[in-house]
Amino acid sequence: MRFRSFDSLNIFRTVAERMSFTAAGDALNMSKGAVSYQIAKLEDELGVRLFERRHTHIRLTAEGTRLKDAAARHLSHIETVMDEIRSTVEEPLCVGAHSWFIARWLGPRLSDFTRANPDISLKVEPINTRADLQNRALDLSIFWCDPSAEDMDVEVLFKSNTRPLASPETAARVEALGLENAVREIPLLPDASGMAAWRDWHDIAGLTFAPRKNALSLPDANSRLQAVIAGNGLGMQDAFAEPEIESGHLVWISDLALTNFAYCISLPTKGNISAAAELFRDWIRAQDF
Missing domain, CATH: 3.40.190.10 (Periplasmic binding protein-like II)
Incomplete structure (x- = not known):
């Protein structure tokens, strides 16, 4: 008969590692009762007891010990393979920009970049405050500022008369x-x-x-x-x-305009710029503003 209780098996492994329904529930963000139900469900499917329930503690049966060893070995291998698969999937290029700039200029032109670079997955994150620039997922940011007053390296993209x-x-x-x-x-x-x-x-x-x-x-x-x-x-x-x-x-209401503000490119401090970010930077530099 095909085994179907894989969720219960993972819960069993957690209980067996901690030897506590309560501790397993805390680790899995489940109630003690929900954990106990899943273990009972697994025992019913296998037709054997996996734990001996004592008043103050639990103990693995011989069958439980066998299953713990097998579950630890095979579930760990599955998790390793899944991590390897995830690592082969390239993260999308994440560009941060002021929501104003996205709505008024960038958004309507993004299709030009994606058509020219069909292999790059692009994600655009809105930036509205300086705190948003601290998002470590950003590969490149475009934000409105006074470049002379910035405490970080920025490249002026174009002036903004405000x-x-x-x-x-x-x-x-x-x-x-x-x-x-x-x-x-x-x-x-x-x-x-x-x-x-x-x-x-x-x-x-x-x-x-x-x-x-x-x-x-x-x-x-x-x-x-x-x-x-x-x-x-x-x-x-x-x-x-x-x-x-x-x-x-x-x-x-006035003809007097600020000329010290600009839309600027900022690169992250987390390390080298990615090849995809370089392509985006070159593309936006070449645009007519």
């Missing part, structure tokens, strides 16, 4: 208040730099950075843009917001 915008209704308030008063009275929405971009913009505008209202914090730039459209405050965006400008959903 300036403040608002919904038409909020822009009317800006005009009524005057720009200097408006950036104090109307909430300034922080971006991936926190408030650094707003502070830099105040400097080039010759204004004192002194916002009076707490602002809504939305790390994802796409959500932040919708918040600006809804009238929740003023945002700092680059030319990727032009579709909303052209449609009339948003208005630039």
